[in-house]
Amino acid sequence: MKPNAVQRKQKLASSSLYWRSFRDLLNASVEETERAESIVKGQAVANEAYAVAMAAAYEDTFDDDGKPVTDPKKKKKLFETRMKKRAAVSTKMLSLSEAAGAIMSSRQTTDGTSNAGAALSDLSSIEQASERRGSLLASVIESHSILADRYDEHSTFLREEIIPPLFQLCENLIVEVETIEKLGDAIIDELTAAEKEVADAWEDYYLTAVKSLGGEGSSASHRKGASSTKDGPALVENSKDVWIAEMHYRMSVAFLSACWEKCSSELSKLFSSMKEIECTRRFRLREILLTFLERQERLWLGLPSVLTPVLKGLTDKPMDRSSIENDVQSSIRLRAQNLQREDVERKSKGGHGPGPGLAGVDPGDGNFELTSPLMSDLLFKAKVIEKKGHGMMTSWKTTLAVVTADSFLHLFDMPTTVKFHSGSAPEVAFHALLPPVIVPTKETIAKHGYPKISVPKAWCQNLTPTESIVLPNSTISFQDEKGNSAFEITETVFNSGTARKFFTTSTKKMYLRTVTREETIDWIAALKAHK
Secondary structure, eight states, X not given: OHHHHHHHHHHHHHHHHHHHHHHHHHHHHHHHHHHHHHHHHHHHHHHHHHHHHHHXXXXXXXXXXXXXXXXXXXXXXXXXXXXXXHHHHHHHHHHHHHHHHHHHHHHOOSOTHHHHHHHHHHHHHHHHHHHHHHHHHHHHHHHHHHHHHHXXXXXXXXXXXXXXXXXXXXXXXXXXXXXXXHHHHHHHHHHHHHHHHHHHHHXXXXXXXXXXXXXXXXXXXXXXXXXXXTTOOOOOOSXXXXXXXXXXXXXXXXXXXHHHHHXXXXXXXXXXXXXXXXXXXXXXXXXXXXXXXXXXXXXXXXXXXXXXXXXXXXXXXXXXHHHHHHHHHHHHHHHHHHHHHHHHHHHHTTOOOOOOTTTTOOGGGSOOOOOOGGGOTTEEEEEEEEEEESSTTOOOEEEEEEEETTSEEEEEEOOTTXXXXXXXXXXXXXXXXXXXXXXXXXXXXXXXSSOOOOHHHHTTTTTSOSEEEEGGGEEEEOOOOTTOOEEEEEEEEEOOTTHHHHOSEEEEEEEEEOSSHHHHHHHHHHHHSOO
16 A cells, blocks of 8 residues: 555646646736737737827827827817917018008109019018928828828727737637636546545544554454343443444545546546647637738838847747647646746745655555455455334335444445345445546536535445444344244444433344345354354
8 A cells, every 4th residue: 555655646746736837838828818919909009099190290280298189179179279370470470561561662653563562572472481381391291191091000900800819819718728727626626635535534444443453442342243132242332343444445545546547537638628729829829920910010111120030930930739739748847847846945944745654664564455345354244135123114125234353233225326135246235335436527617617526525425334233232133933034133322412311321223134034044143253
């Protein structure tokens, strides 16, 4: 058992570490996709803002602080304010021009034609000045119109062609990752709980076995067997059977093995599913980013030295399935090593590691090979028989009867889901007491959310005897008649609680029945035998 226990702990620790690194990779994939989405959204917002600014430059709709005015009412008010200001300047300029013309006309001898010619000359000068201002800014203003159109087109392209598939990719990935994480966490919790049950069962088995070797309630007192009615029982108080503890331990290990078999298969499916999801995500993300960067390149054609290395690096990156899986495997291994170092450092700073377990135990000191509990040296006899209570209204029920080397008679009621009869094979009946192994699946995650762990709840419920009779405290009564195969067993039980104040002991009776009279005589001999 030493190598098995150590190997199980190492296997569980390795699986848990591998799963933690896998979860880190899943979260890293989600973060990478979300980061790509935020980058594209930021570009769309920035391009839209730049397009608005360029349009404001073309339309001359900047306010006094240089901020673009986009509201139509505010634009109209801005234009009206500017027209009034310009109109006031124009009126002043025209008034000065008219005054200068009047002075010139008083100095000339010609008729009013000179005055009119001067006025026309002044208007022509104003128009020429306006034209000169326009000729200097026309190309600049026109270029801002082109820039506004291109940035607006690029922003629209990002919002309609890049952001929706990125958003959908991210949403689908988050749903897949949440499902995989819930399922993987549930499986690891299932295995951890099963491993804890093995450790607890071993602790109970060890303590029970030590107690049975000496002192009150030891096996030396138990193995006397039942006595006949006239002799009276030799009472043994505080009795506990080692076989029950041993049987629980053996079956907890068997249950853990079954859990490992099914959980390992489900974990393998999870890892394969994640690799497939990661390959699909990288293919799709690469395709979207290439489209985004190629479109960006058209907009940033004036900055090729900045964009070309990024585009070349993304284009030349190997994207075949083998390369991606190798990259994923390397990432998981590296993350696992980092997590392991963190765990070691945390434990070295005062954390609690696992207990000594079976370290240092020589396997030659005992037989640690686990087989069926029915093959145990602590088991004296086992058979499927029938039992009935002492009351008038009780009926016969099929039960698995087990007599142990410590002179206990244990009766296990059969589950209602199985059909057995008196005389059935005890191995088959005992196997029916084992609970089914239920491993979480994607269907249970989708239907019930985070699955409840079934192992620690009551996995050995059917493996706990319905009745446990201390044979040294019991008497047997049998009428040896033809055709009679039933006998009565009466146990003297030590009272507890309030009842003990009035009577120290009480009796408990029941009837047992085998298939034939001969089997009954054989069973009575086994119950009375010195084990």
